Amino acid sequence: MPKRVPDHRTSRQQKLQRLLDKGIDPYPPRVTRTHPNADARDLFLRQVQSEQGESPTVTVAGRIIARRGMGKNTFIDLRDSTGKLQVQLRADLVGDAYPILRDLDVGDFIEASGPMIRTRTGEVTVEARSFNLLSKSIRPLPEKWHGLRDTEQRYRQRYLDLIANNDDIMPTFVQRSRIIEAVRSFMNARGFVEVDTPVLVPIAAGALARPFVTHHNALDQQLYMRIATELYLKRLIVGGFDKVYEIGRIFRNEGVDQDHNPEFTMMESYEAYADYTNVMSMVEEMVHHAAQTVFDSSTIQYEEHSIDLKPPWRRLPFCDAIKEYGGIDLTPYLQGEATTDDLIVEARQKGFDLAPGPVHQVYDKLLSQAVEPHLIQPTFIIDYPMAMSPLAKKKPGSPHLVERFECFVVGMELANAYTELNDPMEQRRRFEEQEEARRLFADEETDRTDEDFLLALEYGMPPTGGLGIGIDRLVMLLTGQTTIRDILLFPQMRTRD
RNA sequence: GGGCCGUUAGCUCAGCUUGGUCAGAGCACCGGACUUUUAAUCCGGGUGUCCAGGGUUCGAAUCCCUGACGGCCCA
Numbered sequence: 117m118p119k120r121v122p123d124h125r126t127s128r129q130q131k132l133q134r135l136l137d138k139g140i141d142p143y144p145p146r147v148t149r150t151h152p153n154a155d156a157r158d159l160f161l162r163q164v165q166s167e168q169g170e171s172p173t174v175t176v177a178g179r180i181i182a183r184r185g186m187g188k189n190t191f192i193d194l195r196d197s198t199g200k201l202q203v204q205l206r207a208d209l210v211g212d213a214y215p216i217l218r219d220l221d222v223g224d225f226i227e228a229s230g231p232m233i234r235t236r237t238g239e240v241t242v243e244a245r246s247f248n249l250l251s252k253s254i255r256p257l258p259e260k261w262h263g264l265r266d267t268e269q270r271y272r273q274r275y276l277d278l279i280a281n282n283d284d285i286m287p288t289f290v291q292r293s294r295i296i297e298a299v300r301s302f303m304n305a306r307g308f309v310e311v312d313t314p315v316l317v318p319i320a321a322g323a324l325a326r327p328f329v330t331h332h333n334a335l336d337q338q339l340y341m342r343i344a345t346e347l348y349l350k351r352l353i354v355g356g357f358d359k360v361y362e363i364g365r366i367f368r369n370e371g372v373d374q375d376h377n378p379e380f381t382m383m384e385s386y387e388a389y390a391d392y393t394n395v396m397s398m399v400e401e402m403v404h405h406a407a408q409t410v411f412d413s414s415t416i417q418y419e420e421h422s423i424d425l426k427p428p429w430r431r432l433p434f435c436d437a438i439k440e441y442g443g444i445d446l447t448p449y450l451q452g453e454a455t456t457d458d459l460i461v462e463a464r465q466k467g468f469d470l471a472p473g474p475v476h477q478v479y480d481k482l483l484s485q486a487v488e489p490h491l492i493q494p495t496f497i498i499d500y501p502m503a504m505s506p507l508a509k510k511k512p513g514s515p516h517l518v519e520r521f522e523c524f525v526v527g528m529e530l531a532n533a534y535t536e537l538n539d540p541m542e543q544r545r546r547f548e549e550q551e552e553a554r555r556l557f558a559d560e561e562t563d564r565t566d567e568d569f570l571l572a573l574e575y576g577m578p579p580t581g582g583l584g585i586g587i588d589r590l591v592m593l594l595t596g597q598t599t600i601r602d603i604l605l606f607p608q609m610r611t612r613d
Numbered sequence: 614g615g616g617c618c619g620u621u622a623g624c625u626c627a628g629c630u631u632g633g634u635c636a637g638a639g640c641a642c643c644g645g646a647c648u649u650u651u652a653a654u655c656c657g658g659g660u661g662u663c664c665a666g667g668g669u670u671c672g673a674a675u676c677c678c679u680g681a682c683g684g685c686c687c688a
Contacts, residue, residue, distance in 0.1 A: 123660065124623055124642060182651080189648035206648065222641080235649050259624035259640050261652055266624085268683045280624080371614095374685095469688070612682065 128254040131219035135249065140216065142252035149177040149227055154198035157240050160232040176201055176242055177227035177250060179279070180220065182260060190217055191241075194226070195282070202241040203228045209245055216249070222260075223253035271607050291410055292591045292603055296363065298409040299383060299587070302402050308359040308385060313348035315341060315365070321566040322346035322507070324476070326369040328378075341367035345384045346507065346582065347569040350536060353386050353580050354572045361385035363587065374599045375528060378608050381587040390581035391535040392519045396496055399523055399531050399583065400427035403494070407594055418526050418596050421492050429494040429523070434483070437497055442466060442486030450501060450516040474553040474562065476504040491524035506546040506563050507582075508534035523585075525593055531585040538580065540573035 122130065135142050151159065156174045163172055178194035178201070185191075188207035193200050205228070207214040220226065228247040235241050258264040258280040270277040278285050300310070318337070320327030322344030332339050345362045352360045363383045370376060387394065404425045407413055414426045435446045443466055448454040456475045463470050463478075468485045470478055479501050487497070499511055500520040508518035519535035537543050547565035554562040591603045601607040 122643080127643070184650045184653045185647085186650065186653075187647040189650080191650045191653085193651080202651080204649075208648080235651095237649070237651070239649090239651070241649090256623040256641060261640065262625040264624070265626095266620090266683085268620090269624095271683090276624095471688090610682070 124256040125254050128221060128252070128256075131221065132252050132254060134219050135216070135252070138216070140249060142249055144248065144250065147177055147227055147250060148175050148229070148248075150175045152176075152198040153178060153194065153196050153201040156232065156242070157199070157201060160240055164234075171231045171233060173229070173231045174242060175227055175229040176203070178225065179253075180222050180224050180226060181257075181279075183220075183222060185217070188214070192226075192228075194228070197286075202235075202239050203247070204233075204235070204241050204243050205247060206243070209243065210247060213246065220249065221253060221256075223255070223257045225250040225253075268609075271601060272609055274605050288595050288597060288603060289605060291595050294410045295406050295591050295594055296381075296587060298406040299402060299585075299590075300363065302405050303361050303383075303385060306359070306398075308361045308387075309357060311349070311352060311357070311360050311362055312364070313342075313345050313352075313362055315367075317342050317348075319564055319566045319568075321564040321569065323368075324561045324563055326560045328367050328369045343368050344584065345382070346584070347566050349384055349386045350577060350580070350582070351569065351572045353388050353536075354575055354577045358388040358578075359385070372608055374601075375589065375592070377588070377600050377604055380600070380604075382584055383587055384582065384584045386536070386580050386582045388578040388580050391579065392498070392521055392533050392581055395533045395581040395583045396429075396431070396498075396521055396523075397427070399496075399533070399585065400425075400429050400494070402585075403530075403590065406590065410594065416594055416596065418593060419598065421526055423493060423525060423593070425494060429496055431496045431498055431521075433499045434497050434501065434517075435499070437487045438482060441490050442468070442482060444482070444486075446501070474503075474557050474559055476501075476553070477557075477559070477561070479504050488524055488529070489527045492526055494523065494525045494530075496521045496523050503549070505534065506550050507537055507543075509537045509539075510542075528589055528593070529586070530589050530593065531583060533581065533583040536577070536580040536582045538573060538577040540570055543573055544570055 132142050151174045153176055156172075156176050159172050159174070163170070176194060178196040180192050181195045181200065182193040183190060190205045192203045192205065194203050205214065205217060209230070226247050226249055228242055228244040230243045230245040233241055233243045258276055264270055264276050264280040270281075304310070316330065316332070316339045318339060320340035320343045323346065325343040327340040327343050330339050330341065331337070343366060345364055345366070349360055349362060361383060363381065365379050366382045367379050369378065372378065404414060404427055407416055407425050414424065416423050416425065435450075438444050438446055442463070444462060449456070449459045456478055457472070459478060460470045460472060463482055468482060470481050483497070491497075498521040499514065499517045500508070502510065502516055502518045505518045505520045508520040511517040511519050521533050522529055523531040537546065547563065547570070550563040551565060553559060588600055588603055592598070592600060595603060597603050
């Protein structure tokens with residue numbers, strides 16, 4: 117009868133019990149760390165360099181990520197967020213505590229105190245005189261050499277991904293933080309005020325997207341998660357803020373793929389007395405600033421492309437882009453000399469796959485199929501058909517176009533901006549056209565009329581330049597990641613039964 | 614929404630084509646040795662709902678069907 121070997125968790129719980137029996141608290145409240153790992157190492161290297169003899173005595177702490185035991189001498193690699201540091205535990209130096217090692221595992225947190233030395237192989241090491249358990253782990257870590265590869269488990273248990281693939285994963289998220297910091301400081305330096313507007317809204321307006329629906333019990337009212345911050349920020353412009361921005365989570369009830377997650381982060385900004393050309397300059401400078409600040413470079417590598425972010429960026433009118441890359445002259449369609457159905461027929465002849473739908477959707481599909489894949493270097497597509505842009509002001513001299521741009525890099529939409537429509541009557545007509553399209557096509561991805569916003573506009577909004585920039589897309593671009601899941605710590609996953 | 618691929622030990626994977634010593638390897642883990650290691654080493658040990666459910670068969674990780682979850686491509 118072979119003896120039963122306990123599973124990993126049981127075996128670790130037995131160790132935990134043995135520690136308790138020895139009077140050791142496996143989850144003590146206090147830590148006596150004197151230095152993060154990187155600081156301890158720097159301190160040692162400085163003192164060695166200055167040749168002042170005495171090696172520093174430190175207390176370091178971290179997770180045990182490897183152990184190499186040789187009887188009465190054990191080496192342990194401790195990791196904290198600043199890096200890895202080797203600790204040596206010798207029976208003759210730690211005395212009675214040495215046998216406790218038997219019940220410590222890879223994955224546990226400990227602290228260790230002692231002088232810093234260099235081992236004979238040259239490794240900077242804390243030669244422990246004492247050590248304490250800080251937290252016992254009762255689950256085994258993923259394999260040390262191959263890490264954690266299973267994509268599903270990496271996203272569902274991101275902490276394991278971070279533990280096992282630390283050197284590859286954590287830097288991206290640190291960079292994400294720095295990019296957002298760079299954007300924020302850029303905006304603040306230009307005199308913008310950061311604000312917060314409601315996430316739960318009575319009308320999901322301001323963008324073309326399906327909202328998440330929820331319900332407020334006390335008010336007994338249906339509410340939506342915001343699909344944009346636009347209309348609230350414009351209310352603030354009406355109220356007299358001249359420069360506002362919000363970096364916030366946006367929710368859109370649509371599919372999940374390599375560059376879409378149902379909740380994502382967008383920055384919107386609104387600047388009174390500015391127009392879309394001012395916003396264009398701001399976007400170029402902002403993205404360039406972020407790349408400079410975080411990566412100290414004006415060019416970034418994205419897959420096989422070397423992307424030059426130095427302003428100014430190419431500016432290409434929408435109709436010219438469709439003509440250049442799609443071979444279609446939009447003039448007759450814009451002027452009403454030909455119908456949307458005619459456009460669909462012509463586009464299909466040119467090899468594009470278009471389904472019947474509202475005209476704004478047809479234009480949008482045409483843009484994404486014909487043009488976007490070609491826009492590798494940063495490009496502003498400007499002057500959109502009015503039907504696509506119910507919140508943008510008409511372009512003078514072009515009755516069917518509006519002052520709008522979208523910015524594309526490596527074929528990916530990065531930003532969207534308008535000279536904002538501030539004529540309340542015109543805005544009402546545009547909303548009505550959207551409602552009409554919704555009725556005709558039963559399309560949920562049209563904009564909705566927000567009466568409260570129209571009321572605000574009637575009090576007068578100054579000429580304003582507005583911007584929405586996808587922070588996740590920006591982070592993908594600058595960090596070279598090709599899937600949004602790799603720049604979101606917890607991407608959306610289907611729950612399992 | 615459509616197509617393709619994947620799911621086997623804690624982790625990384627083999628085994629599936631051709632059903633039958635097929636429950637396997639490395640790391641981890643368990644027991645033992647070891648006072649300068651770096652994926653430590655040496656000796657011994659396999660710890661498993663082969664994603665789930667159904668079917669075919671004397672016999673299914675393997676073949677068929679359905680489903681779940683994930684990934685890639687397309688829309």
